[in-house]
Amino acid sequence: MPRFPSHPARRPVLIAGASSGIGAATGVTLAELGYPVALGARRVEQCEELAGKIRAEGGEAFAYRLDVTDGASVDEFVTAAEKALGPIEIVVSGAGDLEFGQAHTIDPDVFDQQLRVHLGGAQRLAHRLLPGMIDRQRGDFIVIGSDCADRPRPGMAAYNAAKVGVEALARQMRMELEGTGVRASVVRPGQTLTGMGMNATPEVVGPLLEDWEKWGFARHPHFLRAADIAAAVAAVVATPRGAHLVLVEVQPEAPLKETP
Template sequence: MLPRSRAGPGRTRLDPPGPGERRPDLTPTPGMGSLRTVGERRTVPAGPRTTAVHASTSGGNHMAPGLEPRGSRILLTGASSGIGAALAVRLASEGAVLGLVGRNEQRLAATLAAVREHSPESRMWPVDLSDWGQVDVLAATAITELGGVDVLVNNAGIPKHKHVTALTPETADEVMRINYSSPVRLTLRLLPHMVERGSGRIVMVSSVAATLSSPGEGAYDASKAALSVFAEAMAIDVWDLGLRVNIVYPGVVDTPLFLVPDNDPLSPDIEKIPVDEFVDGMMAALYADELQVYVPAWFEGVAKNKAQNVGAFLEGSVNWMRQQREAGHA
């Protein structure tokens, strides 16, 4: 991650057409087994649908409706702590029914307890998202027990702050599996149901590392870059199908994410974003239906500076890393 610099707004708009009127076939795919659900097994009635609102803009596009949490059935991964836990409570407080997914059952249960103060119909599924069988069962179970999935938020991920000379092929594969392959697989399992219904929203939580080639994070950078490009291409593919795609690029959020074993310490010069501040920025972008949003917004300017002269940007990163080593931070 690079030191802070100031730049302009961090959002890019992509406005697909409004949703159609078809309803999905919510029958789960046979032969997938079952998933243990924590919470009452009861189908949640479908919430109200948001209809398209068309208005002329300066670019000649049409405005599409943003996220409407009330009544929406939202499947949220990585809900055990950090961004996911804070986002879950925010969405529940605004009327959403949540399906919470995480690997740590104890922490996931704590999130569910907070969520149920606002949304008693919400539930949780302890899942190892690196296990493809569990991912497949999760998709089918969520459709059945939530009564459908209106919004998928792919938030789960693992960090890897490790100099490339200390990185193993096995670790690189693990990071790509969790941060890229797993959310793509879950998305593709749920996509047919959204397409059949003619509406749905897929939110990918990426990272500024995807665009800034953060030093010491090669595997993590690559996994998030792959996720972002997949989401961009998917946004084009589903443009005329009534589905929406949002990509969120957080900076370093003040959560325990990077305090896990086998990660090099982060530089103390890196400014962390309070998790509630990040959730505020993310929600604002979803309400406005922004395709891409950087939180904080000034990171978009940094990404644009890199695109203008990649060589100079990387040279600046090398110089910054030298300064960090001299200061004993790297």
Template sequence: MPRFDPLPDRRPAFVAGASSGIGAATAVELAANGFPVALAARRVEKCQELVDKIRADGGEAVAVALDVTDPGSVTEAVKAATAELGEIEVLVAGAGDTNFGRLAEMPTDDFDAQLQIHLIGANRLMTAVVDGMIERRRGDLIFVGSDVALRQRPHMGAYGAAKAALVAMVTNLQMELEGTGVRASIVHPGPTMTAMGWNLPVEKIGPALEDWAKWGQARHNYFLRPADLARAITFVAQTPRGGFIANMELQPEAPLAETTDRQKLAVEEGN
């Protein structure tokens, strides 16, 4: 007899921050793998464009308006998604933005805004769906973290602090939810080519890049693609009962280095 009942074939997913970047790619990837998906974001019109594409490709999806800094918006978004798709089985908490700047120069309100989005917003989403998951004795809470939470980076102190606090929250969830059947996971992207942060003015981006190089945090110029993270998040959601992915970190692979004369000689000798 199996230790756990298998996951149901139909598992509605709620993706916060689905209008662009990692969230959009994750929604598309989940839908392609058979998950009914609610795409949630402030830019609901962008979500609707993706919904139309998903439906055209044979998937099931709806778009809902969501502002994670507004408790009422979170409640209404989850309510609307549930009415359209059924009880939420998978939450992907990926809403967010970033604000580059040195901590000593950043207004406290700007610092607080990062906490509100990445930590408090993620908590609101979790509390909106977790009771139902506990009642059904299954469910996946998947949080999008950041490698900045693991290794702090200059000019991203507010973002990094929020993401580090998110790690603490998810770790506590893993302990407190043990035995309920609800799994809490966090996926940490390394540098990823999205619009988040990179639409800031050059006077903010330039000093950040200089300091990253100084601290050895700019080893190469390759970036992950949103689709790379989407595959990882979908893998977490598809993990069979009996195990769960507690933490996952993805980093961009460096460009291939030029082959040295010694390497060429070794290949020739091997032939």
């Protein structure tokens, strides 16, 4: 007899931050693997377009507006998603953006907003969705962390603080959920090429990259693709029950050295 029942055949997934980047790539990857996906973000038009593409390829997708800083929006999104797809079995908390700034120069309101989106958003999703998972004695709650949580980078004060908090929250959830059948995991990307931070000016980015090189963060020029992080999420949720991928860190492979 197995120690745990197998995953159910149907495992609806809720993805917060699904309009672009890692969230969108995760939606596509999981849909291709047969998971029904609920795509949520403030930019709901992009989510609806992505859901249409997934359905055109034979997948099952639902799109709805989601603002993770607003508890009422979280509740409305979850209610609509579960009505469309059934009880949520997997949560991917990846909503967020990136504002550059030093700890002493970044606007405090911008700093607070970063915390509300990355950290507060994950907690709002947990508050709304974990009780149902606990009742069913199964489920995966995944937060998208960052290697900044382990190695903070200069010029990213709010993002660093938010990701440290998100990963600490996930570690605490893992302890509190022990014995419930629900797994809390962190997928931790290294440098990844997405739209986040791309609105920054060269005057901001230039000194930032110089600082990163000085402190040893820019070892090589290769970046991960959003699909690489989606593959890590897929590995976490596909792990058979009874095992738990607690932390998966994904780093870009360095360029190949020229052979002599």
